[in-house]
Amino acid sequence: MFTTIKVTILTNARRADFWIWCLAFPIILATLFIFMFGSLKNSDTVISVPVAVVKDASWEGSGFSQVVGALSGEGDEKDAGDGAAVATGASDGSLLDVHEVASIAEGEKLLDDGQVFGVYAVDADGDPKVTLGEGAGSTDGTSEKSVNRSILEAVASSYTQTVSLVERAVRENPAILSDPSAIAGAIGLQAEIERVSLTRSTPDDTVRFYYALLGMAALFASTTAAISLLHAAGDLSPLGARRCVGGQGRLKMLTGTLIGCWASAYFCLVLVFLYVRFVAGVDFAGREGLALIGLAAASFLAVTLGMLVAVLPLRGGEQSRTGLLTAVNCGGSLFAGLYGMPAMTLADEIARACPAEAWLNPPKLISDTFTDLYFYESTQPFFAHVAVCAGLGVALLAVATLIFRRQRYEHL
Numbered sequence: 001m002f003t004t005i006k007v008t009i010l011t012n013a014r015r016a017d018f019w020i021w022c023l024a025f026p027i028i029l030a031t032l033f034i035f036m037f038g039s040l041k042n043s044d045t046v047i048s049v050p051v052a053v054v055k056d057a058s059w060e061g062s063g064f065s066q067v068v069g070a071l072s073g074e075g076d077e078k079d080a081g082d083g084a085a086v087a088t089g090a091s092d093g094s095l096l097d098v099h100e101v102a103s104i105a106e107g108e109k110l111l112d113d114g115q116v117f118g119v120y121a122v123d124a125d126g127d128p129k130v131t132l133g134e135g136a137g138s139t140d141g142t143s144e145k146s147v148n149r150s151i152l153e154a155v156a157s158s159y160t161q162t163v164s165l166v167e168r169a170v171r172e173n174p175a176i177l178s179d180p181s182a183i184a185g186a187i188g189l190q191a192e193i194e195r196v197s198l199t200r201s202t203p204d205d206t207v208r209f210y211y212a213l214l215g216m217a218a219l220f221a222s223t224t225a226a227i228s229l230l231h232a233a234g235d236l237s238p239l240g241a242r243r244c245v246g247g248q249g250r251l252k253m254l255t256g257t258l259i260g261c262w263a264s265a266y267f268c269l270v271l272v273f274l275y276v277r278f279v280a281g282v283d284f285a286g287r288e289g290l291a292l293i294g295l296a297a298a299s300f301l302a303v304t305l306g307m308l309v310a311v312l313p314l315r316g317g318e319q320s321r322t323g324l325l326t327a328v329n330c331g332g333s334l335f336a337g338l339y340g341m342p343a344m345t346l347a348d349e350i351a352r353a354c355p356a357e358a359w360l361n362p363p364k365l366i367s368d369t370f371t372d373l374y375f376y377e378s379t380q381p382f383f384a385h386v387a388v389c390a391g392l393g394v395a396l397l398a399v400a401t402l403i404f405r406r407q408r409y410e411h412l
Contacts, residue, residue: 001256008228008260018224022268026217027275030210034280037206048072048097049148052107054121055100062122067159072098095151104131117145118152130156205344210282211370212338215363217272218298219329221265223322225306228257229404230318250405258303258397266299287373290382294373297389298366304396305362311403332363359388 012018051068059065073094099116101107107119111133119131132149232253273295276282284291306325314320335357337344351358358364365385372382 001252004253004256005260005263008257009264011231012224012228012261012264015224018264019268021220022217022224022265023271025220026213026272029213029216030272030276030280033206033209033213037209048094049118049151050097050099050116051152052099052101052110052116052119054104054107054119055102056121058122058124058126062126062128063163064120064122064126064128064156064159067155068096068098068120071155072096096155107131117148120152120156128156128159204283207282207374208337208344208367208371210276210280211374212333212336212344212363212367214269214273214276214295214370215298215336215366216329216333216338218265218269218295218302218366219305219325219332219362221261221269221299221302222306222309222325222329224265225257225261225303226310226321226325227318228261229254229307229310229400230321232257251401254307254401254404258307261303261306262299265303266296269295269299283374284370285374287379290373290379291370294366294369294382294386294389297386297393298369301362301366301389301393301396304393304400307404308396308400311400329363332361335361336364336367338363362392365389365392 053059053065053068071094099110101110101119104119104121107116107121108131110116111119111131117133121129121131123129130153132153133145232250270292273291277284277288305328309321309325312321314324316323333339334343335347335350337347347364351364358368365388369382369385369389372385373379376382
């Protein structure tokens with residue numbers, strides 16, 4: 001049996017398609033994910049909102065101008081004609097990117113040209129006036145324009161509410177002016193905040209695509225296992241005929257092939273995992289050791305699935321079996337959400353409507369194993385998925401063993 005293990009590992013290592021599908025393709029796909037999701041990662045950089053301000057006598061003497069100046073930062077004022085800077089906004093951490101204009105008409109021209117998202121002005125009474133572009137007040141959170149316009153509106157409305165509150169407090173109690181801290185406390189939004197996370201790590205939806213990728217990568221090993229066991233079939237290849245007339249028992253042959261394929265698959269899957277973890281920077285919530293256990297169970301499930309398909313009485317030999325396994329892998333990966341956000345949404349809806357699918361679909365089952373590590377503080381969901389992977393693998397292996405040991409050939 002040890003000779004069978006050794007030969008199986010060496011045979012897999014000499015096959016180009018083994019390295020292509022079990023190692024190269026998952027790494028290439030992970031690299032594509034890096035470029036696709038790189039722009040979606042959270043960034044600490046704040047992009048300032050471009051806004052035009054009508055700098056006249058009323059503006060200079062108003063308190064609102066001081067608020068806008070504080071939100072724009074020191075030295076943040078720019079020439080209104082700098083169209084390129086206006087279009088992109090500043091990224092120095094200030095909230096507002098101020099562009100001075102001489103009149104409201106000039107500011108509205110910049111607004112119409114799309115260079116700013118709003119125009120600030122102050123009337124003779126010192127009250128702020130805000131001019132926003134089309135679509136102001138939209139609740140579409142995915143629109144950058146709507147978000148920026150909402151920010152400009154919130155700044156002005158917050159200032160107006162604060163001024164009104166202070167004036168009312170002074171009218172009711174003029175003595176409050178002698179205690180600036182009391183005024184600050186009245187208008188401040190101070191509160192004690194305790195940060196509580198409902199998940200083990202900060203949620204990042206992009207990691208789920210990498211977990212689905214690991215599910216697909218694991219299932220590629222099923223094709224390798226099927227081909228390796230087909231080489232022991234006496235009616236499909238000369239090598240299988242020679243092995244059948246040899247002195248090795250079929251159970252030992254099956255066991256040796258299983259261990260050899262599992263070792264080969266696990267080795268490639270660990271390399272893919274290391275690439276995803278350290279090159280793609282995917283978070284596993286500090287549970288990399290447990291992730292390796294999940295990879296071992298995933299490899300075992302994939303190998304036993306390939307062995308079962310190999311011994312099924314199907315026509316077409318190797319091509320029909322590898323085609324069936326490829327269809328199972330690609331189709332299952334669709335319902336694991338690998339193919340983009342629409343597929344991920346579809347996978348979530350199907351999992352909610354039919355929870356059993358998430359446990360019976362191998363790529364989804366493997367993907368959820370790593371999702372458990374990332375989102376749950378408890379390891380119980382993770383070990384539940386590992387147990388199901390191992391249990392399904394044992395069941396598939398038992399059926400494959402029963403069929404394989406009873407196979408008889410009319411001729412070799």
